[in-house]
Amino acid sequence: MTPSPMTPRALADLRRLTPARVALGRSGVSLTTDALLEFTLAHARARDAVHAAFDGNAVAAELGTLGLTPLPVASRAQTRRDYLARPDLGRLLDPASRAMLEAQPSTADLALVIGDGLSPVAVTAQAVEVVRRLLPRLAAARIGIGPAAVATGARVALGDEIGALLGARIVLVLIGERPGLSAPASLGAYVTFGPKPGRTDADRNCVSNIHAAGINAGEAAFKIAWLVREAMARGASGVALKDESGEGGSAPAELSGPG
Template sequence: MNSPATPPRSLAELRRLTPARVALGRAGASLPTEALLDFTLAHARARDAVHAGFDAAALAAELQALGLSTLRVSSRAADRRDYLARPDLGRQLDPAARDVLAGAPPVGDIALVIGDGLSPVAVAAQATAVVRHLLPRLAAARIGVGAAAVATGARVALGDEIGAALGARMVVVLIGERPGLSAPASLGAYLTFGPRPGLTDADRNCVSNIHASGISAEEAAHKIAWLIREGLVRQVTGVALKDESGSLMPELPPP
């Protein structure tokens, strides 16, 4: 006896399962007014996220409250316009920042870099929470975190130069990701063993989509801590290190 066929899901059910814009309907040859206004609003939020100000001083104060010493550095991008037009400048430290790092003590295992990236609002919303959940996991594994560098005008690769200057075995970069139409405030974490200028994305591991409707700060901290532990043990990151952290997170006391 054949079992009854599963009834197809409606388009309304599909829309509840994804933030993607599907089955929006139409009005003549165009979108319905509501869908068009929703798209326009999402586009405006994404643009605002890219051009938002970055309060490096406030972020440094939040990190210091978690027990981290902080360093303030900048890339060679002179301003936001320069940063967006010249990605290469966001990957290089300015001379004053090099002097700051040259006077800092070596950090040992981990250099933590938090940069504005393409969504400063994501950093303001998510970065401190990720660090708060990450620190006890690293402490439990006896992995030391040196000074945290708060970087303005930062691209991911700026962490390579910072990590090398601080003598870190690994650099962890928390940075605002390129805003999307459904996630204008998404944070990414990039981990690189043996940081030095000239590395590529193939040398990094990434934990992305850290935001209110994506990966939570706690889940992200679990994945990042696993990658740090395994990366230090195996002395690799990137394509040579597969994320096998799994979905179960160990119980930890509240941070």
């Protein structure tokens, strides 16, 4: 049976439910001018997000207002070109950063890493607010947090080396995600128990799509706190830890916190 064509009203309802490009129409065998221009603009925004400058000093200053001690670090990717062409360099600390972290006391339950990743604009827009909402949840669970590393040229796995050097049981990495055509400023959060070089994605839990039209900062903080608590209790993360934070109802009311 041939399905009935969608009505204009049904298409309009569908467009309200998703940012995906659906039923764009056509002009001859091509996209309409409006659809093509919108696509080109979205692509340009995604490219700009990847190449945007990362103001680590501003992020560090904001973390300081939350009572955290920021530590500026860098990967071995010395330029943005190196970072994009050599992902392996973004997973290793440069010698100066490694030496500085080796001199830090190793007493924290959780090491926090905020890295530019593939969307520095996402970090600027989202990361500090997520941390602000997360801190009271960690405090309520009696989870101590050490210095906050602000990393330039960072890939997710850079957190493994940082967490190991700080002697942390868990590392939390907040990092700019690869921009999409509908979300150029999306933040990701990665929780890894027992951080050390050589960990893989199977060892991590991820909360992704943290942005204005996705998961908001409060919901992200709730999910991250749940994952951190459970990872501490079970001594595991990644495939050994299923995210069940949403079972039994919605997130509880936001806790008040610093800032």
